[in-house]
Structures are given as structure tokens and as C-alpha cells.
Amino acid sequence: MDKNPAxxxxxxxxxxxxxxxxxxxxxxxxxxxxxxxxxxKHRIATDDQFLKATYTPVKLRVAGDPQEIRFDISCLPPDGxxxxxGVCDGGGTVYFRASGNVSASVPLRVDSDAQVGRYVxxxxxxxxxxxxxTYYAVIRDNTTGRTILLPQGGSTAPQISxxxxxxxxxxxxxxxxxxxxxxxxVVSASWGSDDxxxxxxxxxxxxxxxxxxxxxxxxxxxxxxxxNARMLEFTGTGAPAxxxxxxLTGVRADLRISDTAGTAYVLETASASFPKPLLRAYTLQGSxxxxxxxxxxxxxxxxxxxxxxxxxxxxxxxxxxxxQNNGRTAVAAAAQFASGVPGVPSGIGNLVVASLGTEIxxxxxxxxxxxxxxxxxxxxxxxxxxxxxxxxxxxxxxxVVFSVYTETQHEYEALVVDSSGSxxxxxxxxxxxxxxxxxxxxFRLVGSSLxxxxxxxxxxxxxxxxxxx
Amino acid sequence: MAKRANFAFALLLVAFSLVIACAASASSGGVQSVPxxxxxxxxxxxxxxxxxxxxxxxxxxxxxxxVVDINYDPGHVGPFGYRRGAAADVADIAVSEGYQxxxxxxxxxxxxxxxxxxxxxTKSTLGEGPDCSGLVWRVWRESNSYRPHDNSFFxxxxxxxxxxxxxxxxxxxxxxxxxxxxxxxxxWGIIFMDALASDTHIALExxxxxxxxxxxxxxxxxxxxxxEWIESYRSQSRFSGVRRLAWG
Numbered sequence: 001m002d003k004n005p006a007x008x009x010x011x012x013x014x015x016x017x018x019x020x021x022x023x024x025x026x027x028x029x030x031x032x033x034x035x036x037x038x039x040x041k042h043r044i045a046t047d048d049q050f051l052k053a054t055y056t057p058v059k060l061r062v063a064g065d066p067q068e069i070r071f072d073i074s075c076l077p078p079d080g081x082x083x084x085x086g087v088c089d090g091g092g093t094v095y096f097r098a099s100g101n102v103s104a105s106v107p108l109r110v111d112s113d114a115q116v117g118r119y120v121x122x123x124x125x126x127x128x129x130x131x132x133x134t135y136y137a138v139i140r141d142n143t144t145g146r147t148i149l150l151p152q153g154g155s156t157a158p159q160i161s162x163x164x165x166x167x168x169x170x171x172x173x174x175x176x177x178x179x180x181x182x183x184x185x186v187v188s189a190s191w192g193s194d195d196x197x198x199x200x201x202x203x204x205x206x207x208x209x210x211x212x213x214x215x216x217x218x219x220x221x222x223x224x225x226x227x228n229a230r231m232l233e234f235t236g237t238g239a240p241a242x243x244x245x246x247x248l249t250g251v252r253a254d255l256r257i258s259d260t261a262g263t264a265y266v267l268e269t270a271s272a273s274f275p276k277p278l279l280r281a282y283t284l285q286g287s288x289x290x291x292x293x294x295x296x297x298x299x300x301x302x303x304x305x306x307x308x309x310x311x312x313x314x315x316x317x318x319x320x321x322x323x324q325n326n327g328r329t330a331v332a333a334a335a336q337f338a339s340g341v342p343g344v345p346s347g348i349g350n351l352v353v354a355s356l357g358t359e360i361x362x363x364x365x366x367x368x369x370x371x372x373x374x375x376x377x378x379x380x381x382x383x384x385x386x387x388x389x390x391x392x393x394x395x396x397x398x399x400v401v402f403s404v405y406t407e408t409q410h411e412y413e414a415l416v417v418d419s420s421g422s423x424x425x426x427x428x429x430x431x432x433x434x435x436x437x438x439x440x441x442x443f444r445l446v447g448s449s450l451x452x453x454x455x456x457x458x459x460x461x462x463x464x465x466x467x468x469x
Numbered sequence: 470m471a472k473r474a475n476f477a478f479a480l481l482l483v484a485f486s487l488v489i490a491c492a493a494s495a496s497s498g499g500v501q502s503v504p505x506x507x508x509x510x511x512x513x514x515x516x517x518x519x520x521x522x523x524x525x526x527x528x529x530x531x532x533x534x535x536v537v538d539i540n541y542d543p544g545h546v547g548p549f550g551y552r553r554g555a556a557a558d559v560a561d562i563a564v565s566e567g568y569q570x571x572x573x574x575x576x577x578x579x580x581x582x583x584x585x586x587x588x589x590x591t592k593s594t595l596g597e598g599p600d601c602s603g604l605v606w607r608v609w610r611e612s613n614s615y616r617p618h619d620n621s622f623f624x625x626x627x628x629x630x631x632x633x634x635x636x637x638x639x640x641x642x643x644x645x646x647x648x649x650x651x652x653x654x655x656x657w658g659i660i661f662m663d664a665l666a667s668d669t670h671i672a673l674e675x676x677x678x679x680x681x682x683x684x685x686x687x688x689x690x691x692x693x694x695x696x697e698w699i700e701s702y703r704s705q706s707r708f709s710g711v712r713r714l715a716w717g
Binding site for chain 2: 012050052053055056057059072073074075076077082083084085086087088116117118201202204205206248249250251269270271272275297298299300301312314315317352353355356357360383384385386387402403404405407408409410433439440
């Protein structure tokens with residue numbers, strides 16, 4: 001791109017400038033002066049040909065929800081000019097299968113009035129009214145005939161929709177500035193690159209550092225220091241151990257520790273060096289075990305189930321296995337797609353969440369995708385966003401932590417919900433978000449203790465909240 | 470007689486061309502004003518002109534810096550003549566093409582020709598890629614004039630080295646009636662192809678994940694380039710919503 005850097009013409013360039021003008025005139029006349037009249041037609045490269053689709057999965061549905069699935073499709077417009085005003089001529093078919101072996105295929109129709117979700121499939125009533133159904137879409141560029149699947153696992157690993165009907169927990173208006181005091185501050189580190197410090201990332205428009213953390217079963221805290229390509233282990237006594245993580249590129253990342261296997265997983269976001277997110281595995285002493293590239297376009301969270309590390313991948317909106325054998329064996333892209341599951345594997349089944357503007361839904365389903373085991377529905381008069389954590393407590397209850405915000409305020413809300421979906425406990429936590437972290441990596445639950453990652457202008461810290469429920 | 474006339478005409482044409490070229494050179498090499506979003510260190514601005522760098526020969530036959538009128542029209546459609554989906558094509562092409570402070574232009578080869586070039590986010594090194602506000606201006610097809618009182622959509626080519634007139638503050642704090650083709654908007658209601666802006670950064674909304682985070686297009690920095698990331702900007706107090714006006 002930069003073979004022709006800006007040249008600043010000077011007076012000595014007059015002759016060359018005059019020749020340039022003459023040549024330009026000579027060229028412009030036969031071309032009809034199209035340049036001065038407007039945009040010249042851009043030459044379309046093969047690289048321009050693309051097909052992309054996104055959707056809003058209806059993983060947990062309740063009575064009254066719109067009986068439809070909506071998609072957006074991006075591709076070159078029929079005139080081939082990505083820089084012009086034309087729009088993609090997309091289409092496709094959604095394939096459904098419900099309990100009782102009921103199936104249907106529905107062509108996408110265009111909702112020309114819609115600003116978002118222009119391609120719509122109305123779900124047939126015999127599918128919609130079933131306890132659960134699965135579905136996937138074949139998305140098509142009508143101009144080129146190219147197709148893609150969404151989710152990309154297609155019929156092998158479709159999306160799921162489960163009907164739930166818990167009594168809503170209505171939170172009403174959120175009361176800001178009444179957050180719970182932490183039980184203890186278990187980690188505190190200043191910004192920097194010396195021993196025991198955490199680095200602020202270079203090469204970014206915003207402050208970012210200490211992007212993620214995790215806590216092992218003994219309560220030891222591992223703090224990712226991506227800018228210094230290491231993690232710090234805080235055991236509660238003395239200075240933290242500094243564990244170098246060779247190969248880290250220094251961008252924001254999620255961290256997960258499996259102390260039973262002795263493995264640390266680092267999910268790096270896309271970067272200038274790696275255009276797709278990358279999952280790396282290390283021993284807890286920092287020896288590299290394996291790496292695997294995310295098959296889909298975007299990812300932010302890693303979870304460990306048994307000896308397999310799963311990553312949430314988008315736009316498919318599935319959890320795909322990426323490293324097996326405790327971090328030593330990479331899963332190929334095709335196998336990631338073919339093995340993706342809509343809900344993250346956990347001890348209480350596959351856990352599914354949905355954040356819907358002013359409502360949070362949480363549910364689980366069994367491995368056969370036939371039974372809905374747990375469901376909760378939380379409504380709020382204050383907007384809600386990121387579900388930072390949804391996980392079972394030792395008591396079998398579910399802890400859900402999510403953002404509540406206005407135009408000028410932001411806190412987290414923590415709810416403990418029992419197996420019937422009823423509220424047991426509720427409290428607020430401060431946002432403490434001076435530096436950017438990974439977006440969904442601020443909370444961890446170990447036993448009955450909730451840990452929160454925070455930061456200020458002086459450094460990064462981890463607070464512990466003992467729940468006692 | 471005819472030969473003499475032809476020779477005289479040629480001399481006249483050359484002389485005329487020299488006068489024009491010198492005038493153009495003088496203006497570009499003369500007083501340089503610094504745009505309000507900072508000194509681009511290589512892309513020169515005046516009150517009514519700017520220097521664009523064309524990197525592709527396929528774009529208007531220019532391969533180097535050319536002084537053009539700031540009111541130059543690359544082709545446009547009026548308000549409501551352009552869809553959010555068409556703008557998404559522009560954003561998608563910028564993915565993996567790098568970051569350049571005060572940038573910029575890019576191709577579509579899926580790589581940053583100059584990643585991690587110092588001094589990174591404080592000075593233009595004329596590298597590949599847009600910066601965060603330049604990406605939004607380009608994808609939103611806005612005018613090159615600051616607050617033009619015109620919501621038309623302008624078809625800037627990807628290879629035009631042009632940042633546009635707005636920094637992040639110019640997006641974040643745009644009020645209704647200011648004359649800018651965008652306006653501050655409740656971030657609760659942000660949808661596809663709206664933006665989330667802080668004082669130092671701005672990102673374009675693609676879609677929301679099931680966890681409530683947003684997948685956004687953004688030019689994030691030299692170390693990151695331009696790509697789509699999952700972010701929690703919507704809930705962060707430092708971020709506000711911004712909406713481009715007059716989508717079709």
C-alpha cells in the first residue's frame with residue numbers, strides 16, 4: 001500500500017507538474033472526464049468477493065416472542081462495486097427440526113423496511129410450539145451463487161431454541177451507588193513492567209492491561225499480564241510468582257486455569273499479527289503446550305470441560321472445542337464447526353444465556369438437547385448488557401452477573417437464583433473499569449466466592465466477595 | 470505558417486500549464502494549517518483544500534499526492550439513498566488491513582503492509598489502514614466538510630488517503646442540528662451500523678452476542694489493526710451512542 005508515500009510538490013517540480021497536467025488532460029479527454037464528474041469505477045479484485053451472515057439466535061424463547069429468526073447478509077452488490085451504493089442480493093433457506101422428528105425448511109424473505117435483520121424466516125407453528133427445536137441456515141449470494149452455513153456446523157452442529165416459562169424476576173429500576181463491599185482485596189499490582197507489576201498495552205487508542213485473570217481451586221489468583229507476555233501467580237503470601245508465557249503477542253486475552261490438569265489457556269484476540277483469535281495452552285510453569293486458531297470470525301471467552309478447552313465463536317454463536325488432551329491437541333477448523341454446541345458445557349448441563357436489552361435469560365439443557373433442566377428470566381427497567389458470569393454454586397443454585405447501565409452510569413448486578421428460577425440473593429458491584437480488559441472476563445466463581453477484576457489509574461486489582469449461599 | 474502556428478500554440482499550452490502547476494505547487498507547499506484532530510504529518514490541509522494521496526492507479530489515474538478542493542465530490546447520493554448494509558461492505562473490506570493514525574487508505578489483501586510502525590497512535594506514518602474515526606467517517610460515507618448541513622452519502626474510494634474532518638469528539642458530542650451528518654444517540658438503542666464512541670475511540674456496531682456484548686468493527690491500534698472484536702463498550706460510562714443520519 002505504501003509504495004507511493006505522500007510527496008510534497010515544490011517549485012522545482014513545475015516542469016514535471018506541467019507535463020503531468022498535459023498527460024492528465026490527454027488521458028482525461030478520451031475518458032470523458034469521469035473522474036471529475038464523480039467516482040471512477042473501482043476495479044474489483046477477486047479479494048472483494050465475500051459472503052458473510054450474522055443473526056440473532058433465539059436460544060431461549062418465551063411466550064410472546066416474535067415467531068421468527070432474523071439474519072443480516074453482506075456480500076458484493078450485483079454491480080460488483082463494494083464502494084458504491086448497491087446492496088447485497090442475498091437469500092437462503094432455514095432448516096428446522098423439532099422434537100417428535102418434525103422438520104421444515106423456510107426460505108428467507110426480505111423485510112425491506114427493517115434497518116437490522118432484513119432477512120427473515122418465520123418459524124412454522126408446529127416447530128415453534130415444540131419444547132425445543134434446532135435450526136441452521138444456508139445463506140446464499142444470489143449474484144454469484146455462493147453459499148455459506150450459519151452456524152457454520154450446519155446440520156451437524158445446528159443452533160438450538162428451547163421454550164422456557166419461568167416466573168420473571170422483575171428487578172425494577174437499578175439503584176446505583178449502593179454496591180456491596182468486597183470481603184477482601186486479594187490482588188493489587190501497579191502498572192509497569194517491573195517485578196510484580198502489570199503492563200499497559202502499547203499500540204491502542206485506550207488504556208488496556210491486565211486483561212483477564214483466573215482463580216484455581218485453592219484460591220490462588222493468576223493475573224494475565226499480556227503486555228509483558230506473562231502471568232502473575234498470587235498465592236496470598238509474598239510477592240507473586242512471574243510466569244513467562246512465550247509467544248504472547250501482547251494483545252488482550254482471556255485466561256483460564258485448569259489446576260487439575262496443570263494447564264493455563266490464553267485466548268488472544270485478533271491482532272495485526274494474527275487476523276483471527278488464537279488459543280494458546282501452557283503448563284502452569286509457562287511451557288508452551290499447543291495452539292489453535294479460532295475457526296469463526298470472533299471470540300472472547302474460553303472455558304474448560306474435562307480435558308477440552310471450548311471457545312465461544314461468532315457469528316455462529318456456538319462453543320467450539322479448540323484444544324483437547326489438556327491443551328496438547330489442536331482441533332482443526334472443520335472439526336470445530338462440526339462439534340460446536342449452543343451452550344457452554346458445564347457440570348449442570350450445557351448452559352445458555354441471552355441478554356436482550358432489558359432482560360436476561362439463563363437456561364440449561366441436557367446433552368441430548370431434549371430437556372430443559374433449569375431456566376431463569378430476569379427483567380429490568382434499567383438497560384442490561386454483558387453477562388459476565390453464569391455458573392452453578394456448590395449449593396446447586398445459579399449465580400448470574402451482568403452489566404446494568406445508563407448513559408452515564410455503569411455497575412454490575414449479581415443474582416443468586418434457585419433451581420425453580422426464584423431469586424435468592426441480589427447485590428451490586430462496582431464497574432471499576434479504568435483500563436480495558438477482555439469484555440467478559442471480569443468475574444470468576446470458585447466455591448462460594450465471587451472474584452472481580454478491576455483497575456484504576458494506578459493499577460489493577462482483584463476483589464473477593466464471599467457469598468455464603 | 471501552419472507549423473509556426475502549431476509551435477506557438479504548443480508553447481502557449483506549456484506556458485499555461487507551467488503557470489497552473491506552479492500555482493498548485495505554491496499552494497501545497499505554502500502555509501499549512503493543522504486540522505483540529507491533530508497534525509497528520511504528511512497530509513496537508515488548508516481552509517479549502519487538502520492533499521490526498523492516491524495509491525491505486527485504478528483510482529482516477531493518480532498515483533501520488535494531489536492537491537484537490539475540499540469540496541471535491543467523489544460521487545454521492547442524497548439523504549436516504551444509501552443503506553446500512555451497503556456501508557457494511559466498506560467496513561468488511563477494511564478488516565485485517567491495518568491501522569494508521571490519521572489514516573488513511575487500504576487495499577483488500579487481508580494484511581497490514583506496515584504493522585506496528587512507530588510512533589504508532591500519535592503521528593501519521595502514511596501506512597495502510599484507517600484510524601478509528603477515519604474508519605467511521607469512511608464507512609458512513611460522510612462529507613469532507615465539517616458540519617456540511619448535508620446528509621448525503623459520498624463514495625470515498627478505499628485507496629484515497631483521507632481521514633475526514635471528525636475526530637472521536639466530533640462524533641461523540643454531535644448534537645442534533647449541529648450540521649454534522651451524525652448525532653449523539655442513546656446507546657441503549659444502538660443497532661447495526663450505529664457507533665459507540667468515547668473521547669479517544671469509536672467503533673461501529675455489527676451485531677450483539679447472546680451474552681450482550683457487541684461485535685464491532687474498529688480500527689484499534691497499530692498492534693491490533695482493523696478488525697471485528699467483541700467489546701463491552703455499550704455499558705461503559707465513557708462511551709456514548711452515535712447514529713449516522715438519513716440511512717435508506
